[in-house]
Amino acid sequence: MKTVIYYFTGTGNSLAAARKIAGALGETELIPIASLADTPGTIAPDADRVGIVCPVYDCGVPVMVARFAERLDLSQAGYTFAVVTMGGIGVSALHQLNGIFNRRQNRRLDAAFAVKMPGNFPPLMRSVPGEKCGKTLGRADRRLAEIAEAIGSGRSVSPGFEPVSWLVNVLSYGPFVKGTRNAAEAFSVSDACTGCGTCTRVCPAGNLTLTDGRPAWGRRCELCCACLHFCPTEAIQLNVMLGTEGRGRYRHPDLTVADMVSQRGE
Template sequence: MNCEIMLMENNVDIVYFSGTGGTERAAKCFKTSFEKVGREVTLSKVKDAPISFGEEDGLILLLYPVLAANAPRLVHDWIERLESVKGKRAAVISVSGGGEMSPNTACRAAVIRKLERKGFVVTYEEMLVMPANFIKFSGVPLSRLLLEALPKKVEAAVSRLESGFVTRSRPLPVDRLISAAAKLEQLGAVSFGKSIAVTDACISCGRCAENCPSGNITMLEGNPIFGSSCNLCMGCIYGCPTGALKPQMMKSAVLKEGFNLEAIEKAELPQNADINALTRGYSWKGVRKYLTGD
């Protein structure tokens, strides 16, 4: 459903969850783009985000990576704690490595439904695509193209929001079932976090505890201790400078070569990169459409 409403608010509150950095980049891009058009913007990680936004005009922009065809559990927990409002406008942006295709078309449905129960009016939703780092890697050339596309994609979204453009998607029925069933995988995330072993390569830097978006890691006598609120974001594993964190389950989901957005940015992008060749196959259909519009 697409239509327009003549409404845009002065204040924008951006709330985001990010594990390996892709969603954080998107959130910061939104902040920059909104500030360019004169909006006053606040940026908060979901674990530190306020739960009261008042009744005054303002837009809430929520961003999160798609985990198990849904939002991270921490995002749902935050929404449950939100104080009710009356008609405050909200937008939901999901970020994935595969794009808007099955099984991800319902990844925003539960979040939007819960926001509406709290009195928010969700007028805009969209999928952004960032480099894939779960089970399979999108490859350096394709990842570079996605990073380069991000600012323009965000500027286009901000332009639509500024103009009062309204868009709501219609998830595939089967994806609604998949998204609901994927709650079991969210429960499995707790076991995944508990299974992470700390090897002798650990240098007790504390980076994993400092950067965990779920606050699931604490340092005890120089050793990382994992709690029961892992969201399976992979941030600690890929962010460890010595590769000292090794999960003992779902090992195949972790890229052997690791994952680092900064390193990808520094890699040389082949001239005349062929998007169709880089996105060959059904599993990259959503990425291909995202980059080419076809």
């Protein structure tokens, strides 16, 4: 049985989750959503099972993922699922996807899952220390094994309901969506920048360019913070909420720069 999993990742948690599920299911194709962001028209996968794996942003899905879901035709899929990775709460992101599919195709996901992984938005939470991070990833792997078993069995799974997640989504997700495209003003770069260009390569939205050897942000930001987390000198800061100075950096231990570059189909 063929499975297609579409994924979006900024620091590797969702890609690691997609790989874990794919390895358990077999005969699975992983397709980065970022590689399809600029392609026109409907996307109709030729597969028995179709899934989306992505992170939670402000108790919703990334803007790029929401726009992708609007274009995804699930009419030929026998079984559909979604998995969201999150540092705290975010089941409402699964309800958001259900709402998109129900409104456009009169169909809901057959199964929806949430898995906790290390948080990676420094203005809100500090990076998890090594030993604690390892334990969190270990628990996530066990949870992902359970998720893969449920998907492989074709089980119907409800996303459940988190009142706080729903409330945060209602209050914060709209402003988040409006603010992402103007996030350029919130980033800064210090003199520690070496002009290596890593930030421009890892951005899944292709939103950064080097100008006079320093990164410049455009108007396609997803606020995934890949640029910030991958900067080898920690020269990039995001100046919102508590800021990011001294709050650590994170990326999944299996994630590479090459993984991020290939996410854009390059």
